[in-house]
Amino acid sequence: MLTSSEYLEIERQAPFRSEFFRGEMFAMAGGSARxxxxxTNLLSLLNNRLKGQPCVTYDNDLRMMCPTGLYTYPDASVICGDLTFDDDREDTALNPTVLLEVLSKSTEAYDRGKKFDHYRTIPTLQEYVLVSQDEPMVQTFFRNEDNTWTLTTV
Structure with a gap:
């Protein structure tokens, strides 16, 4: 069983990425060309849309930490305002505004279920976007003022 500090020490030197939760590291699967x-297209669109705004787009190199203790790498994220980091290494963010995941057959259930459970505990998160690889569909969950979530499908 690892501590989060031990995980980060290992992860920062590892040749591949792993998520971390409750003392365990979980190797992340590689993505397809699709x-x-x-x-890449999402990041390009987001960068263009956010020009001149106080929000910045990040790819999956920026690790996120959820209040539940999950350390993970969303496919893309948007952070509005100043970045807040877990420590002075400035490689683990705490305050995303939008998180995006491109769904795959192997991760879709996790991205829709347990991962979203973790993401919902992030106080700054306002939108969670799921993009299908297999059909032209984007689902966005928006946080309401009463802390419930509303789904919009396009």
Missing amino acids: HSRIK
Whole structure:
């Protein structure tokens, strides 16, 4: 069983990425060409849309930490205002405004279920976006003022 500090020490030197939760590291699967293309297009669109605004787009190199203790790498994120980090290494953010995941057959259930459970505990998170690889569909969950979530599907 690892501490979060031990995980971060290992992760910062590892040749591949792993999520961390409750003392365990979980190796992340590699993405397909389609996954990469969708993610790249999303990042490009977001960067163009956010020009001149106090929000910045990040790819999956920026690790997120949820209040539940999950350390993970969303496919893309948007942070509005100043970044808040877990420590002085400035590689683990705490305050995303929008998180995006490109769904795959192997991760879809997790992204829709347990991962979203973790993401919902992030106080700054306002939108969670799921993008299908298999059909032209984007689902966005918006946080309401009463802390419930509303789903919009396009």
